Amino acid sequence: MTDPSTRETTEEPAASPRETAGEPAASSRGTTEGPGAANGAVEAGRRGPGRPAGRTDTREQILAAAREMFADKGFDGASLRGIARAAGVDPALVHHYFGSKEGVFVAAMRFPVNPAELLPRVLTGDPGRLGEQLARVFMGIWEDPEKRAPILAMLRTAMTNERAARLMREFVTSAILERAADVRRIPPLRMQAAVGQLIGVMIMRHVVQVEPLASATPDELVELLAPTLQRYLGD
Template sequence: MSARKDAGPEKGARPGRRRGSAGTRPLILEAARELFAERGFDGTSLRAVARTAGVDPAMVHHFFAGKEALFVEAMEFPVDPARLVPQLLEGPREEIGERVVRTILGLWEDAEMRSRVLAILRSVTAGEQGAAMLREFMTAALLDPVVERLGVPPERVAMAAAQMLGMVMMRFVLEVEPVVRATEEELVELLAPTFQRYLG
């Protein structure tokens, strides 16, 4: 969707920017990074991003499926919860514990993905505002959809996430023995029943 070339800028738009131009997408990403850093995830709306970028709100929806998708790309987040959640949940309910463990282990075994996630975590958790932004995003994009899809209490999903984060820290960040030398099958055998109890 393109605006007329003779249309004036939106109220609050940055000067010199035209809606529907070839550089619209980068402008949207730039504005999103600025607003997410300033207002956090919850405090940033797609309409505010459009206004800051100087584009029609429809252009933001044209390029991005929603605020979560915009955040993933703007912050260069290597894992898209919109793809991860179905991967975790689609399949037999009685196998969800094993599926969660194998999926997360597989993601973190990728050295490039791991380094990018760790860099983002160090950056955003260095201050209270960054930590709040990541918490808001993960709640809206990952935890809430799991709660909705599975119909389990939020505290159970949160505890499952906490358990997984602990395992990831012990194995891939701190490299604590014997967690770091355990095989995938050993970790699945130990952890899958716990996740099944939380999520099954």
């Protein structure tokens, strides 16, 4: 950060805490701020295309703090309040941008989807087709190169770094296994087997690139995997 003593005389004053939270200074609003003023999260949610430039900076500030906290404390040890404190913002602003701790993790780690939101939608479908539904959703994510890349990066790191492995393990437990148990009472061992089956196939397909698995069509793989996944997930 630039030393205030070295700034040009024409430079505007440093942003106030409210500006940091995505809210303009009182002088730009033309009114005096009162005790009942809305916090930055509410103001950010109400503004249209003319939102202040500080909004993006604040979001990145939160994500940077989240990455450090997840790396240091793991997924379980991190909290929205702790991330907000490290970023110097109100916890309500973190919730406004990301919704939940899983949402912060997904954004901070550039994960392509939030399984905490996706999985319940998959598991509340036709009970007799859970295996097929899970295979199709999973395949759709992995067949997209842009979505596949960050997942593979995380898996590779987790295979060689214990801290990364713990972080991934805790996130998968919270976002996938616990939610699967909540939605359909699927025992963790069965859900782990289903996820392991899918990840193993995708690694063989996209990393090791073993034929004919590597060149099989997604529909062929769904047809192959669905019965086994159904056995794991069905009643």
